Amino acid sequence: MTIYATAGSKLYIGGAIALPNADLTEASFTSQTWTEIKHTEGLGSAGDTAQEIKVSLIDRERDVRMKGTRDAGTMEIVANADGADAGQLALIAAEKTRDNYAFKLVLNDAPAGGTPSERKFVALVMKAAEQFDQANNVVKLNASLGINSNIVRTAAAAGGA
Numbered sequence: 001m002t003i004y005a006t007a008g009s010k011l012y013i014g015g016a017i018a019l020p021n022a023d024l025t026e027a028s029f030t031s032q033t034w035t036e037i038k039h040t041e042g043l044g045s046a047g048d049t050a051q052e053i054k055v056s057l058i059d060r061e062r063d064v065r066m067k068g069t070r071d072a073g074t075m076e077i078v079a080n081a082d083g084a085d086a087g088q089l090a091l092i093a094a095e096k097t098r099d100n101y102a103f104k105l106v107l108n109d110a111p112a113g114g115t116p117s118e119r120k121f122v123a124l125v126m127k128a129a130e131q132f133d134q135a136n137n138v139v140k141l142n143a144s145l146g147i148n149s150n151i152v153r154t155a156a157a158a159g160g161a
Helices: 086-095
Strands: 010-016 035-037 040-042 049-057 062-071 074-080 100-106 118-131 140-147 152-154
Touching (some): 010 086, 086 140
Antiparallel strands (some): 010 100, 040 074, 100 118, 118 140
């Protein structure tokens, strides 16, 4: 079993991308130029959850459950606000549009000499709000990414020998 820390992971925003009619693949992201969203403190969660379809069957006197559509969720991002960070500025600009954007999360799980795993997806930036809190706190940028696609997973790979 290989476990790893979230620390060292990096989140990137790409450009506006058309909402796909089918599941994305790695090739769906080849034209993207990525900008890191720096100073992240929390990356939230993302992953499919199937909607429940429940049918009450009279002849069985039992409810039967089926899986319906999938929803990859809303990823809640927390960053220490930096008005000069290109990634944060791109995130704020994306919230002002109705466009979907490409996102890439690079995890901190690369084997020695290898490459880390990645998660790529398409999302709407639903929120980009500043959080001020009390005197002895850092101003934060809170963003919500409404994921509108499957999440393309690329596994970590060992380096060549």
